[in-house]
Amino acid sequence: MSHTSTEMYELKKKVEELKKIRGRATELVSLYVPAGYDLNKVMQQLREEYGTAQNIKSKSTRKNVLGALERAMQHLKLYKQTPENGLALFVGNVSEQEGVSDIRVFAIIPPEPVNVRLYRCDQTFVTEPLEEMLRVKDAYGLITVEKNDATIGILRGKKIELVDDLHSTVPGKTRAGGQSARRYERIREQETHEFMKRIGEHANEAFLPLLEKGELKGIIIGGPGPTKEDFLEGDYLHHELKKKILGVVDISYSGEYGLRELVEKASDILKEHEAVKERKLIQDFFRHLAKDTGMITYGEKEIRHALMLGAVDTLLISEGYDLIRAKVHCNACGWEELKTIHESDFDAFRKSYQACPKCGSQNLSFEKWEVAEELIKMAEESGANVEIISLDTEEGQQFYKAFGGLGAFLRYKLH
Template sequence: MDPKLLELQMLIESLEKIQGRGTELISYYIPANYDLAKVLEHLSYEYSTAQNIKDKTTRQNVSDAIAKIINYLKGFKKIPDNGLVIFCGNISSELGKTDIRLWALEPPEPLNIRLYRCDSRFVVDPLKDYLEPKQIYGLIVLDRGEASIGILKGNRIIVLENKESWVPGKIRAGGQSSVRFQRLIEQDVHEWLKYISDKARMYFDKYIENGNLVGILVGGPGPLKEKFVKEDYLPYYLKQKILGVYDTGYSNEHGLKELIEKAKDILKKTQYIREIELVKMFFEHIGKNTGLAIYGFDDVKRALEMGAVDVVLISEDYKENLKEILELAKQNKSDVEIISKDHPEGEQFSNFKIGAILRFRIY
């Protein structure tokens, strides 16, 4: 994960914990390249309006927050290229005490909404959209007995559907009965593949529409996957998105994971595969005692201060001292990766909590 996105995630989490008294917390989303003069004019209007608030304490706190925002914006010549998001208000939980705080950030991508709101909580949902992975891979594994459809989104496999088929197994009848039953089975297989195609369209179309579907991977333990791909079950716009067809041992959730492992050459730039490869490298250095992998906060911090860290690995559950680690990583141009527990390697790494792969030995 980009350290900037990690910092954004941490900010969102901290803002979500804050609850104001009444409607004293201001959230202000200013679009990219919006006229700064209009922003200041709007805030002056809101300041005047705030004088009509009946509750004296709320009126004072809202007025103070708006004044703080105005004073902050006076240091700008124009709104930043990606826009500006400001949170400000009294965060004191003690009655009668005031603690007006302000947070401001330029979004990682251009902001296209304008929003001003006073509430008991900060509005952070628009920021959460920036944390969502933009690149999506469709996953389909199938055979005559079962099929699973999912997506690879960032570092997570999301299972959208797992379905057992209605296609019967092998038949023992002979003669004309055998031929008749075979035709019925072939019709069932045809309907089964149509069902999978319809479900794929239902799940993948929205990612086609927003341009996020990079490609589709298809797998399965038998030859039915080739029939599904070669014949006209999938519509053209999905068929042209197929990046590869792979043999897998399963057609369930395990099959989806196996499909990704088989297609790792295609997926090597995805977050999921990057995490797995980094954790494997980490454990390889540990196992061979090369001195190029360390773990534990104190050792990682020391290595960062020495400029020895290539990449910091942090388990998704580890929340301690993150700001300090991110700041040191930024100063020393070290990468930071958050390792999810959605794959076996990440689950194993979670026991170490934090580690690093080094540029050179420090011991």
């Protein structure tokens, strides 16, 4: 099943938020309801857990667990039936102040079906089933081969994982003639064969488990000379893996850099693979920047303005972008102010406003939300595409460092 990058990005952000929360005791409730499961049975279990929780000795823990279970049951009443992909519900006291109760409900309808039925009350939320959904399943096997070196890797999503770096001591060709030269050549051929056999064994070990799980989409082989063809033609790879070979590519390098070159040179073979798409997207962005075409923009203020005008064609947001919008509002006169800051600066933002600068009232309220989520919503409302740029590629890293991880392609020039 294919999911949009924004779905996965939003799920990843929610999981990261949940993982940061710690209960003072075993008082955080995690509930997973599989697709199609009867909600009445879930409610019955929660009522039973509520009865059991009344026996908890600690007064504060008992209060927080009972509060969490009450909120969970209230939330479940909002659903007539289990959502199509099931439901993940996380409820508990998120307050960091001793003796203060702030029970929150985090409800997630995941992008793919929940296949586990789970209830747990613990000091942390159970996020592993959601993390498994975030794990990129589709993988491509990568092999670079030359006479004395071979590298085995896996392209998963936009990230290249180095699996093995192999080396041999196969001697070079001799220039001498006669019987000793023929014997030398036989030794050389035998050592080459043993090295190829070792490459095959390591590749089989790396790729067969992926094949069995249905995750291996193909294998690409590369190298600077004819050795890669010799490896391919020989009986070194498992016969089932041979069926997965998508192509053979000429490359100049070996090692980790060779794997990156292999992915780049095999872009026609991989076509719509995420790493290739991302590389092309960022290269196009830099090309527009260099030529000053006026068809891109960057910076939060500029992008927000372009989105409001409906001028954005494609919004680019880095996975590393983590700024928030902080708002202070005067409940007496209606004055308010907005700032874009780091999450870690929110407490300082609150403390900097003791009273309303307009009317002097101390009746102030504060809000915060993620800039990325706000911009994604604006993009979707204006019909713009959204691309989440990873930090797993060189281009993604460059985009984050140079532009803070925020950019956009425009539908028309802004004057």
